[in-house]
Amino acid sequence: MTTSPVTLDSVLALLRAQPHDEDQLEQIAQEARLLPIAELVYLVGSRPATEAALLFRVLDKELALAVFEELPPLHQAELISGLRTPQVAEIIGDLDPDDRALLFDELPASIAERLLHGLDADERAMTTAVLGYSRDAIGRYMSPEVLPLRPTMTAGEALEHVRTHAAEPETIYMLPVVDATRRLLGVIGLRRLLLSEGDEVIGDLAHEAVHARATDDREEVARRFFGAKLLAMPIVDSEQRLVGILTVDDAVEILEQENAEDSARTSGSEPLPRAYLSTPILRIVRSRVVWLLVLAVSAILTVQVLEIFEDRLDQVVILALFIPLLTGTGGNTGNQAATTVTRALAVGEVRVRDLPRVVWRELRVGVTLGSVLGVLGLLVSGLVYGWPIGLVMGTTLLAVCTMAAIVGGLMPIVAKKVGADPAVFSNPFISTFCDATGLIIYFTIATAVLGL
Incomplete structure (x- = not known):
C-alpha cells in the first residue's frame, strides 16, 4: 500500500500531543496500520523514548514484532524499559534465539536474566547456547533451530x-x-x-x-x-x-x-549503536571526540617538523606555498592505497602473508603516480618560480607518492596481523604520518638542491 506523507505527519502530530486519551490511542493505532513497516521502524527509531514506546504499545502483536526485529539491539533494549511486562514477554518469546541473544547483550544483567527465565525450556536452552559464544564469533549470529535429515532416509x-x-x-x-x-x-x-x-x-x-x-x-x-x-x-x-x-x-x-x-572509523569516528536522530547529542560527541583528540595530538608532529625547518623557510619563503599541495597529495595517495588494501583484506583477496607482494605492488604504483605528478610539478613550478624550485617539487612529489603508497598499503596488513581493525589505521593516522614524513622529505630535498 502506498502511503502519503499526510499519514506519517498525522501520526507524528498525534504522538506529540499530550496527554493521550483512549480515543487518541485508537486513532494512532488506526493511522499506524496504514504505514509500511519501513515507516514504522523510522518513527520508532527516530522519536524520543516515550513517544517510541507509546507508538509501539498501540501496534498489534504481529506488527509490533516485525518492527521490533528491524531495530538495532541497543534501541530494542531501551524500548523494552518503556513497555508493559506482558507485551515484553510476548515479544521476547517470539524472537529467534540469535536475535534474542543480541538483545540480551544490551540489557542490564538482572533484566536479561529475568527475561531468560521467563522463556520455556526449549527456547531458554537455545538462547543460552547462542549466548555461550563471543560477540565476534559466528555462533552468536546462527540460529540453533535447524531441521536435519538422516542419510538413510528416502x-x-x-x-x-x-x-x-x-x-x-x-x-x-x-x-x-x-x-x-x-x-x-x-x-x-x-x-x-x-x-x-x-x-x-x-x-x-x-x-x-x-x-x-x-x-x-x-x-x-x-x-x-x-x-x-x-x-x-x-x-x-x-x-x-x-x-x-x-x-x-x-x-x-x-x-x-x-x-x-x-566507514565510520575510516573517517575518524566510532559507529553509532542506534538511529542517528534518536542518538543523544553527548553520545554523538563521544563517538567523535576521541579520534579528534588523537589526531590533534598527532598533528603536533607536523608543527614540530615545520619548526625544525623554520630557518629554511626564512631563506626561501616560496617553499611555504607548496606545503598544502605536498601534504594533501601524500595524504590522498596513502588513503587511496589503504582503502584499496583494507577492502581487499575484507573480501579475502589479500592475506597477511601477501605483505611483500602488496608492498612491491604499491611501490610500483607509487613510483608511477609520483612520476606523472612529478613531471607536472616540475614543469609548472619550474616555469613560474624557476627550475631549481621545479626540480625540488618534481623530486618531492615522486618521493612522497612512493612513500605514501607503500605506507598506505602496509598499515592495514600490519593492523590485521596485530589483531587491530584495519580501518582504524587508514585515513586518520596515514594522513598525519604522511604529512610529517612528507615535510621531512620536502625540506631534505630542498636543502640538497638549493644548498640551504
Missing part, C-alpha cells in the same frame, strides 16, 4: 519430515544431513529434494557442505557465505557436529554492521 520420507516440522526451523531451503551423533555429512537443497524420486536415498542426493565453525570470526564467515552464493550455511562445533545454521538475512546484517563500522 526422499519421500524426508519430504514428509519437512512438511511435518516446516514451522520449527528458521529456514528449510537448505537442509543439513547428519548422522546419529549430529556430525555433518552434507547438505541438500529443498529444490533438489522436491525433484527427486521418492525412493532415492538422501545420503546419495546430498553434496558436500560449505560450513563454518561456531567460533570462527563473524565477518570472515559472512564474506565466505556470499562468496559461495549461499542461502544458508551449516555451523558446526570443533567435532563437526551441527549446532546451528546461518541464514542470508543474518549474513547481510553482519556485513552491514562491519561496513558501517569501517
Whole structure:
C-alpha cells in the first residue's frame, strides 16, 4: 500500500500531543496500520523514548514484532524499559534465539536474566547456547533451530519430515544431513529434494557442505557465505557436529554492521549503536571526540617538523606555498592505497602473508603516480618560480607518492596481523604520518638542491 506523507505527519502530530486519551490511542493505532513497516521502524527509531514506546504499545502483536526485529539491539533494549511486562514477554518469546541473544547483550544483567527465565525450556536452552559464544564469533549470529535429515532416509520420507516440522526451523531451503551423533555429512537443497524420486536415498542426493565453525570470526564467515552464493550455511562445533545454521538475512546484517563500522572509523569516528536522530547529542560527541583528540595530538608532529625547518623557510619563503599541495597529495595517495588494501583484506583477496607482494605492488604504483605528478610539478613550478624550485617539487612529489603508497598499503596488513581493525589505521593516522614524513622529505630535498 502506498502511503502519503499526510499519514506519517498525522501520526507524528498525534504522538506529540499530550496527554493521550483512549480515543487518541485508537486513532494512532488506526493511522499506524496504514504505514509500511519501513515507516514504522523510522518513527520508532527516530522519536524520543516515550513517544517510541507509546507508538509501539498501540501496534498489534504481529506488527509490533516485525518492527521490533528491524531495530538495532541497543534501541530494542531501551524500548523494552518503556513497555508493559506482558507485551515484553510476548515479544521476547517470539524472537529467534540469535536475535534474542543480541538483545540480551544490551540489557542490564538482572533484566536479561529475568527475561531468560521467563522463556520455556526449549527456547531458554537455545538462547543460552547462542549466548555461550563471543560477540565476534559466528555462533552468536546462527540460529540453533535447524531441521536435519538422516542419510538413510528416502526422499519421500524426508519430504514428509519437512512438511511435518516446516514451522520449527528458521529456514528449510537448505537442509543439513547428519548422522546419529549430529556430525555433518552434507547438505541438500529443498529444490533438489522436491525433484527427486521418492525412493532415492538422501545420503546419495546430498553434496558436500560449505560450513563454518561456531567460533570462527563473524565477518570472515559472512564474506565466505556470499562468496559461495549461499542461502544458508551449516555451523558446526570443533567435532563437526551441527549446532546451528546461518541464514542470508543474518549474513547481510553482519556485513552491514562491519561496513558501517569501517566507514565510520575510516573517517575518524566510532559507529553509532542506534538511529542517528534518536542518538543523544553527548553520545554523538563521544563517538567523535576521541579520534579528534588523537589526531590533534598527532598533528603536533607536523608543527614540530615545520619548526625544525623554520630557518629554511626564512631563506626561501616560496617553499611555504607548496606545503598544502605536498601534504594533501601524500595524504590522498596513502588513503587511496589503504582503502584499496583494507577492502581487499575484507573480501579475502589479500592475506597477511601477501605483505611483500602488496608492498612491491604499491611501490610500483607509487613510483608511477609520483612520476606523472612529478613531471607536472616540475614543469609548472619550474616555469613560474624557476627550475631549481621545479626540480625540488618534481623530486618531492615522486618521493612522497612512493612513500605514501607503500605506507598506505602496509598499515592495514600490519593492523590485521596485530589483531587491530584495519580501518582504524587508514585515513586518520596515514594522513598525519604522511604529512610529517612528507615535510621531512620536502625540506631534505630542498636543502640538497638549493644548498640551504
